[in-house]
Amino acid sequence: MAVKKITKAALTEWVGELVSKERVFGVQSKGDKFDFGPLTSAQDLRLDYDVTLQPPKKYFLPPVETLLTFEVSAGYESQYSDKPFVLIGVHPYDMIAINQIDELFKQGYYDTHYMTRRSNATIITCDVVNASENVFASQMKTATVKDGFDILLTDIGDSYIAEAATEKGEALLSKAETADASKDDLDKREKIQKDNEKNLSKHQLKCEVAELPGLLENAYNHPVWEEKAATCFACGSCNQVCPTCYCFNVQDDVKWDMKTGQRCRAWDGCMLDGFAMVAGGHDFRKKRADRFRHRLYRKAKYVPEKIGGQIACVGCGRCVSACLPDIANPVNVYNRLFDDIKTK
Ligand code: SF4
Ligand code: SF4
Structure with missing residues (x-):
């Protein structure tokens, strides 16, 4: 498909047009941090960000959502969010995480709520310009991405290289003022991507x-x-x-009339007390150490067994920054195991 060059001024104009006509979410600054949010002005878009506070998974799996409403005498009605939207500025490692969840949510029980949102999205990814303080995507082989997105942008200085990967992306890109990318432009992009494949390595994994x-x-x-x-x-x-965390809880909320209500799902987390509580009050992962182990096993053993060996840690570094006692970094744990098990 088309590989184009778009000047920064033309990109701003194109995004401005998009914002005026479509539902657009993009990366913006929040003080000295960055996060995804509704985009109302092209000037607010920050494709030079290092990492967002929250990953973009919330646009496909919201923190809380209504799955269905019910009425005792009339049955139930499934609720879907069917509004198209454009998501701008997804980094490669986050795109790979979305690709992984896509695969998981298609397996076994096909999650129509998630997949409806996914098919309504047009995703514009961008190669990383500034490495965050804890990113280790190069170590996890997620510093660049080849599929899942509709358009990939790469900042080559005065312009972006814009590659459309789907018909949806091509249709969107055709509305921008672009020129064909030259060999020199493509060489610049290749160098940026090759550098990212090496340099987004703030934490070094000792094994492959x-x-x-x-x-x-x-x-x-x-x-x-x-x-x-x-x-x-x-x-x-x-x-x-x-x-890459996608665990959720499902709960029925019945109204005071005891006849109507809704079924909701909300994010859950395997590190929380009570996450593994089942009927009868039995908790099969009551100890924090068991939950800590489960999280790291899930990333590098249980999920890979379901999705062809892909590791469910994409090296974004967010957990490293978020953990107050500084114990969440998967690299530190895996390196310790490597030192103690593999090198003996
Ligand atoms: S485990 Fe940590 S570094 Fe890995 S993908 Fe999740 S938040 Fe990012
Ligand atoms: S962020 Fe740190 S302290 Fe909080 S649950 Fe995770 S590992 Fe434990």
């Missing part, structure tokens, strides 16, 4: 990412789980900011 599931085979009773969990607050922040 593909070795992680095998490493965990022999780590179930390792002391690191108890050691790290000793200072864990069980606050769930590491779950909440993670682009």
Whole structure:
């Protein structure tokens, strides 16, 4: 599909047009941080951001949503969010996280609520310009992305390279004033992407990412789980900011008339007390150490077993920044296991 060059002024004009006609969400500054939010002006868009506070998964799996409404005498009605929207500024590692959740939500029970939002979205990704203080996407092989998006933007200085990957993306890009990208432009893009594949490495993994599931085979009773969990607050922040965490709880809210109500789902987190509580009050992961271990096993063993070996940590570094006692960094735990298990 088309690979175009678009000047920064033309991009601002194009985004301004989009904002005036479509529902657009994009990255904006929040003090000295950044986050996704409704975009009302092209000038507010910040494609030079380092990392957003929250990952963009909230546009596909909202923190709280109504799945259906019901009335005792009339049955139920499923509720879908069917409004199209454009999401601008998704970094490659977050796009890969969305691709992973797409795959998981298609398996077994096809999640029509998630997939409806997904098909209503036009995603414009952008290569990273400024590395965040804790990013390690290069280590997880998620610093660049090849699919899932509709348009990929790469900042090459005075302009962006804009590559449309879908018909939806091509139709959107055709509304911008662009020129064909030259070989020189494409060489610049390749250099930026190659550099990102090496340099988004604020934390160094001591083994290859593909070795992680095998490493965990022999780590179930390792002391690191108890050691790290000793200072864990069980606050769930590491779950909440993670682009690959998708666990949720479903609850029926019945109104006072005892006849009508709604079924809602809300984000849940495996680090929270009571996450694994089942009927009868049994909690099969009551200890913080068990929950801490589960989170790291889920990232590098359980989810990879479902999605062809892909590790469910994309190295965004958000959990590292969010964890007050500084124990959530997956790289530190995996390196400790590597030192103790693999190198012996
Ligand atoms: S585990 Fe941490 S670094 Fe990995 S994807 Fe989740 S939030 Fe990002
Ligand atoms: S590891 Fe850190 S962020 Fe996660 S629940 Fe424990 S204290 Fe909170």
